[in-house]
Structure formats: C-alpha cells, structure tokens
Amino acid sequence: HCKEYGFIFQSSEIYDGLGAVYDYGQYGAELKRNIREYWWRSMTQMHDNIVGIDAAIFMHPTVWKASGHVDNFSDPMIDNKDSKKRYRVDHLIEGFAETLEKEKGDALLQQMDALLAANDFAGLKQLIDDNKMKCAVSGTCNWTDVRQFNLMFSTEMGSVADDANVVYLRPETAQGIFVNFLNVQKSGRMKIPFGIAQTGKAFRNEIVARGFIFRMREFEQMEMQFFVRPGTQKEWYEKWKETRMKWHLSLGISPDHYRFHDHVKLAHYADAACDIEYDFPMGFKEVEGIHSRTDFDLKQHQQFSGKKLTYFDTEINQHYIPYVIETSIGLDRAVMMILSEAYEEQDLSTAEKQDSRVVLKLPAMLAPFKLAVLPLLKKDGLPEIARELMDQCRPHFRCFYEEKDTIGKRYRRMDAIGTPFCVTIDHQTKEDGTVTIRYRDEMTQERIPLSSVK
Ligand code: ATP
Numbered sequence: 251h252c253k254e255y256g257f258i259f260q261s262s263e264i265y266d267g268l269g270a271v272y273d274y275g276q277y278g279a280e281l282k283r284n285i286r287e288y289w290w291r292s293m294t295q296m297h298d299n300i301v302g303i304d305a306a307i308f309m310h311p312t313v314w315k316a317s318g319h320v321d322n323f324s325d326p327m328i329d330n331k332d333s334k335k336r337y338r339v340d341h342l343i344e345g346f347a348e349t350l351e352k353e354k355g356d357a358l359l360q361q362m363d364a365l366l367a368a369n370d371f372a373g374l375k376q377l378i379d380d381n382k383m384k385c386a387v388s389g390t391c392n393w394t395d396v397r398q399f400n401l402m403f404s405t406e407m408g409s410v411a412d413d414a415n416v417v418y419l420r421p422e423t424a425q426g427i428f429v430n431f432l433n434v435q436k437s438g439r440m441k442i443p444f445g446i447a448q449t450g451k452a453f454r455n456e457i458v459a460r461g462f463i464f465r466m467r468e469f470e471q472m473e474m475q476f477f478v479r480p481g482t483q484k485e486w487y488e489k490w491k492e493t494r495m496k497w498h499l500s501l502g503i504s505p506d507h508y509r510f511h512d513h514v515k516l517a518h519y520a521d522a523a524c525d526i527e528y529d530f531p532m533g534f535k536e537v538e539g540i541h542s543r544t545d546f547d548l549k550q551h552q553q554f555s556g557k558k559l560t561y562f563d564t565e566i567n568q569h570y571i572p573y574v575i576e577t578s579i580g581l582d583r584a585v586m587m588i589l590s591e592a593y594e595e596q597d598l599s600t601a602e603k604q605d606s607r608v609v610l611k612l613p614a615m616l617a618p619f620k621l622a623v624l625p626l627l628k629k630d631g632l633p634e635i636a637r638e639l640m641d642q643c644r645p646h647f648r649c650f651y652e653e654k655d656t657i658g659k660r661y662r663r664m665d666a667i668g669t670p671f672c673v674t675i676d677h678q679t680k681e682d683g684t685v686t687i688r689y690r691d692e693m694t695q696e697r698i699p700l701s702s703v704k
Pocket of ligand 1: 469
C-alpha cells in the first residue's frame with residue numbers, strides 16, 4: 251500500500267534498492283511532516299520552558315568519545331564462514347533458545363546475559379559451539395570469533411584522509427543538545443527546569459535491519475532533553491512518562507495498543523528508563539524511549555572539553571551540573587505506528603454486488619490532504635466553481651483537486667491516502683450554492699453551503 255499510493259519507496263529502487271534505507275513519496279512526506287510538526291508544536295509552543303534547536307549532523311569527533319559511542323556503541327557479532335551471514339550474537343542465541351524446552355531455553359538465556367554483561371566474547375563463542383547452533387542459511391556451525399561491531403558510520407572531513415579528519419554521522423540527535431546546553435541556557439536566559447528539543451536525521455549501521463521502516467540505517471529522531479535540579483529527576487521522569495503517553499493517546503490511538511516496558515538492565519548512565527511500546531502488526535515494539543540520564547552526558551562533556559557546564563541555581567544559591575530526563579521518539583516508527591493504526595480493509599459487499607475498499611483512517615490533522623475538491627463533470631462551469639473553492643481553501647490547508655474518472659473511483663483513491671473530506675460540485679451547486687460533502691470513515695454524505703466548506 252505504501253508503495254502503490256506514494257507513501258514510501260525503497261531507496262534507489264531502480265538499482266535494486268539499498269538495505270534498510272527508504273524514501274518518502276509525495277503523501278508519505280506530508281504525513282511525516284505533519285507528525286513532526288505536531289510533535290514540535292506540542293513540545294515547544296505548548297511549553298513555556300522548552301525551546302527547539304537544529305544542530306548539525308556532523309559534530310566534533312571528541313563528542314562521540316565523551317558520549318561513550320566510540321567505545322560502547324556496538325553489538326557483539328559473529329559470522330558464519332560458509333554463508334558469510336553476520337548475526338548479532340544475542341539474536342542468534344535467542345533464536346536457538348526458542349527451539350528448546352522452556353526451562354532449558356531460559357537457562358541458556360541466563361548464561362548469555364551473564365556473558366554479555368561481562369563482555370566475555372570467548373565465553374559467548376564457546377556457548378554457541380557447545381550448543382551446536384547452526385546458521386539458518388548454510389546449516390553449518392562454522393563460526394568466526396565473536397567481535398564488537400560499532401554502529402556508527404564514519405567519513406572524512408576536508409581533503410586529507412587521515413585519522414585526524416574522521417567524523418561520524420550522528421547516531422542520535424541528543425548530543426547536539428548537550429553540547430549546546432550552555433549556549434541555549436545563556437542566550438535564552440533559561441531557568442531550570444527547562445528543555446531543549448530537536449528533530450533530525452540519525453544514522454546507525456544496524457546489522458540486523460528489517461521490519462520495513464521500523465529499523466533503518468538512516469532515520470529521523472525527535473528528542474527532548476529536560477534539565478532538572480539533581481534530586482528531582484524521579485519526579486520529572488514520572489511526569490514525562492505521563493506527558494508522553496498523553497501525547498500518544500491524543501493521536502486517537504486506543505490505550506490498549508500501548509504499554510510501558512520498564513528497563514531492568516539499565517545503561518551505565520541511566521537511573522531509570524522505559525520504552526513506550528506500540529502493538530505493531532508484528533507485536534509490541536518500542537516507539538519511544540524515556541530515560542533518566544543523570545548528569546552523565548554533561549559531566550562527560552565537561553571533562554572532555556575542559557569547559558565548565560554547570561548552572562547557577564539562584565533559588566538555592568548553588569552551582570551544579572543538571573540532571574537530564576530524555577524523551578526520544580523515532581519519527582519513522584511513529585509513521586509506521588500511525589499507518590498501522592489507520593489501515594483498514596473493508597468488505598462493502600451487498601446482496602447485489604461485491605465491493606470493498608482500503609481506507610486509511612488517519613487523524614485529520616495528520617492526513618496528507620485534508621480536502622479533495624471534485625467537480626462531478628469536466629464541463630458546464632463545474633470545474634470553474636471547483637477551482638474557486640480550491641483557491642479559497644488552499645492557503646489554509648492542503649487540498650487535492652481531481653476531475654478525472656467516476657466519482658466513486660475518486661472517492662476510493664482519497665480513502666486510500668486518508669483524505670478525511672471530499673467535496674463534490676454538481677449541477678445543483680449552480681442552482682442553490684450547495685455541495686456534497688463526504689466523510690471518509692462513515693462514507694456518509696450531506697449537502698452543505700459552498701460558502702461553509704472552508
Ligand atoms: P532499539 O532497541 O529498537 O534498537 P534503541 O533503544 O537503540 O532502539 P534509542 O537509542 O533509545 O533506541 O533511540 C530512540 C528512538 O529512536 C527509538 O525509540 C526508536 O523509535 C528510534 N530508532 C532507534 N533506532 C532506529 C532505527 N534503526 N530505525 C528507526 N528508528 C530508530
């Protein structure tokens with residue numbers, strides 16, 4: 251559906267595509283932009299104490315040393331020598347554990363967790379060998395050693411290619427916020443608690459990249475870092491969990507399609523963390539992460555840059571490095587969530603005839619087009635009236651104009667891209683100045699004055 255109706259295409263499709271990279275087509279780009287705008291407005295416009303920035307994708311390479319990404323942003327991998335297929339070690343072992351009896355499987359996973367926590371790669375290899383785990387492609391147990399594989403993309407900046415010029419494509423947008431913490435705080439005279447939001451591209455060389463736009467190598471994040479007084483982080487963490495869940499529910503998505511997943515194994519910098527999971531067609535999966543990141547990032551940047559990153563709190567007369575609550579949602583995962591929720595195949599058959607439709611029940615505020623203006627015929631002055639209506643409405647919201655094909659076919663095309671309202675101009679319009687408005691979800695129609703359409 252996404253391809254057929256101009257929402258999402260495989261990148262470089264005529265060259266057989268590029269793995270886990272996708273392009274947004276004419277309707278997908280509008281939908282994605284509307285979700286981004288809605289997030290941006292709800293974060294910035296609706297909060298006195300949150301501002302938005304737009305940091306560059308390239309950053310000083312030391313940023314990624316300080317953040318821990320150069321040393322830690324990696325997954326242990328193993329290659330099968332016969333098929334040349336590369337596996338994430340945890341995925342391989344988990345897959346194998348699923349084929350065992352529950353008790354044996356659980357015991358194996360426990361062993362794996364302990365080895366992963368200890369970074370014991372030889373032990374992991376041993377576990378794979380001892381259990382004779384096979385590659386799904388070659389069917390053999392001919393494995394390489396377990397190696398760390400960093401997920402960051404790197405390139406060179408400037409004309410000389412040496413180590414000193416290596417720059418990374420950012421794997422998250424958050425660091426652009428941390429390094430600008432003082433710039434924003436000072437220039438905006440921000441008082442704690444306050445937040446900095448940003449949306450933008452992030453890049454990860456995901457090894458197991460699948461699930462359509464769920465896991466991509468180039469994707470977009472919408473992140474907000476909220477800076478708070480040390481000691482108040484628990485309270486703010488709870489507040490942001492609640493606020494973010496409310497945002498999700500405001501999209502009209504049913505509460506039983508969401509759940510929180512609290513992290514048991516916390517990252518070294520976090521003192522609390524959870525995911526908001528949505529019930530995708532392939533099951534509950536993370537769309538958004540909410541993390542209490544302590545003062546880890548600012549402290550690291552203070553140490554690596556040698557610049558003071560403290561805040562003076564006039565209320566308590568103290569200098570401190572603020573604590574941070576992060577909310578981080580993937581825009582592409584949000585698009586996939588919205589599409590999964592909206593997509594419906596309906597059987598409209600009656601005793602007389604077979605009929606069906608595919609409809610995207612998108613919230614009107616997110617729909618690529620809000621209104622379709624459809625003259626019933628291409629003559630008798632109907633297109634002129636329709637054009638006038640277009641001119642009236644298009645400065646205010648995105649409108650679609652079409653005069654080809656039967657009206658039924660035109661309605662179906664609008665259903666398939668989620669246009670909530672269609673207006674038809676017919677001969678009666680000329681007589682009494684009314685038009686037919688059709689509602690996408692109920693497919694009901696009524697006549698309303700032309701002058702009230704906008
Ligand atoms: P996962 O466990 O699925 O790899 P993560 O925990 O690494 O995700 P974070 O680093 O917390 O993800 O990133 C925040 C958000 O960015 C995620 O909730 C997700 O929506 C989005 N995101 C992360 N990686 C990708 C990706 N490869 N493709 C699309 N979106 C992603």
